[in-house]
Amino acid sequence: MSTTKTISARITKDEYYTFLEKASASKQSLGSWFVEQLRHKLNPEPDPNLIDSMAMRYRHDFGLLSKEQQDTIRTTMKQIWEEVVGLGFYKKEKTK
DSSP: OOHHHHHHHHSOHHHHHHHHHHHHHHTSOHHHHHHHHHGGGSOSSOOHHHHHHHHHHHOTTGGGSOHHHHHHHHHHHHHHHHHHHTOSSOOOOOOO
16 A cells, blocks of 8 residues: 555545645654654554564463463563554654
8 A cells, every 4th residue: 555545544635734734844854743743543552462472472481371470461562562663752862
């Protein structure tokens, strides 16, 4: 799927032009600004199957652990997922 189709499927034409105007005014690269603005439209929760897959890579005995141990590892995997998708504590510093 092309970027244009993905964008048009997520926002209206008016929203797109508003984003373009604001991005130009902010002097930020259009791509990074646009991604930042659309972030709130993304699903903030990871797929539970992805979290379990990450947990299995982290602990190969994940399926054999107690429910409490599994929940603890799932919490850690969700925190890692948040960092990777940009919802965590790390924010790339702007260079001038």
